[in-house]
Amino acid sequence: MKAPNIPSQWTWHHRTLTKLRDTLRGESQDRSSEAFNPLPRGGNDPTDIAEEEIERETLLAELAHEQAELFEIEAALQRIQRGTYGICEATGLRISPERLRAVPWTRFCQSAAQRRDRRCLCGGQHRCHHGAGGWHGAGAACRQHAARPAR
Secondary structure (H helix, E strand, O other), X not given: OOOOOOOHHHHHHHHHHHHHHHHHHHXXXXXXXXXXXXXXXXXXXXXXXXXXXXXXXXXHHHHHHHHHHHHHHHHHHHHHHHOOOOEOOOOOOEOOHHHHHHOOOOXXXXXXXXXXXXXXXXXXOOOOEXXXXXXXXXXOOOHHHHOOOOO
């Protein structure tokens, strides 16, 4: 069944994004109640306390990640409603149907997403590598610029 006011070309995307949103909301609610309940103190053993705190920090990190995913999914649903879904926010070009099927919440075409991922705090004037030759994430400092200021 087609959602109201959804162009037919985006019906699958709207349905998929809605299912993802609903699933993520349920998971987030479960994690939230778990993360914000008081920690059970099984004793005074420092190892047990540290493990409990690590578990809580992991849950909070997962919640933050889920909230970021929910934000992107909600934004994609709004773009469908506004009629801007499938248009790259960086270039104004159409996002390929294959990319939208693979990453239905994406705001960027493949080339813009790659450029964005390569960007460095130094302004992305060069290709920054770290680890096993991978690109560092957008907004992160590369090794070259983490230790000294950009020239």
